[in-house]
Amino acid sequence: MYYTIEKNNQINRSLNENGLTVIKTLIKIKDINNTKIKVKKLLNSPKYLGPAFNVKLASQNKQTQSKLKGVAREINYKLSSSILRKGYKYYSKLTNSIEILNPLLNFSQLNNYVFHNDVIAVAKKYLKTNDPKILYVAMRVHFPNNISENDVNFFHCDDRSFVTKNKNKLLKLLIPFHLKKRIKIEFNQLIISKNKMNISKKLFQSLQYSKKEDFPKKFRKYFIKPKLRNQDAYFFNPDDFFHNAEKPKNLRIMVYIVFGKSNSYLARKAKLIKINIKYFKQLSVDQKKFGSLLKKV
Numbered sequence: 001m002y003y004t005i006e007k008n009n010q011i012n013r014s015l016n017e018n019g020l021t022v023i024k025t026l027i028k029i030k031d032i033n034n035t036k037i038k039v040k041k042l043l044n045s046p047k048y049l050g051p052a053f054n055v056k057l058a059s060q061n062k063q064t065q066s067k068l069k070g071v072a073r074e075i076n077y078k079l080s081s082s083i084l085r086k087g088y089k090y091y092s093k094l095t096n097s098i099e100i101l102n103p104l105l106n107f108s109q110l111n112n113y114v115f116h117n118d119v120i121a122v123a124k125k126y127l128k129t130n131d132p133k134i135l136y137v138a139m140r141v142h143f144p145n146n147i148s149e150n151d152v153n154f155f156h157c158d159d160r161s162f163v164t165k166n167k168n169k170l171l172k173l174l175i176p177f178h179l180k181k182r183i184k185i186e187f188n189q190l191i192i193s194k195n196k197m198n199i200s201k202k203l204f205q206s207l208q209y210s211k212k213e214d215f216p217k218k219f220r221k222y223f224i225k226p227k228l229r230n231q232d233a234y235f236f237n238p239d240d241f242f243h244n245a246e247k248p249k250n251l252r253i254m255v256y257i258v259f260g261k262s263n264s265y266l267a268r269k270a271k272l273i274k275i276n277i278k279y280f281k282q283l284s285v286d287q288k289k290f291g292s293l294l295k296k297v
């Protein structure tokens, strides 16, 4: 389950068997340090931030409490820009996470990983296509606080349908930028796919946004927390394998990159992802094909 990025065959095998592969020492220390510094700056500037939801308020109201077990955007209480202007030390007590917009423009060092030739090779092999595409890139910061859990804190499959269509098969690459020596990754995954769990559609649906204790006992042995160190990244299959992210003990900085096929349902979202046109122009033919759906600005 732990390989360096050029071990294409082993990475693919682990992805198929466990739904997960940890890529050892992919990220340069310099890129990690620069990213961390800039993230803390942008968190205090609302124009760089996506919408955030007032989880604290939602948890205090019986009607909205149930929305915490679901995608965050279903919570109706948004944090206003005047709250965001008070800085993340303040608003991180009200919400569990926030998105930093346009990561490929604001963190140009990410491009080297998104367009890494060995990453493209993994996507080709795993998705079984010569023409895989970058479909989505996002940066999200999760906060340590004592408000209720919500959204990704619960176990879920990104695709909530019982069987994921082949054309919609996705591969996610997650890059953490916050791991220190003694900080473990907050990520957990079941290493058995939804179709091998042999459960009813009804049980499958009731396990969306659930806790470990909600799973039948026979699945306990499949829960893993991969051992990740600073500079590591990981690929996983987000649709067929249940996963969650526990609330962090320190600021958790994650970049999510999604690869898939050009006819995937996500392809329409790719054109919202902005990339620097000058950077794009100097890429190889193969890299340009990989990023062809992105918006060049």
Ligand SMILES: [Fe+2]
Pocket: 152, 156, 157, 158, 238, 243
């Ligand atoms: Fe997820």
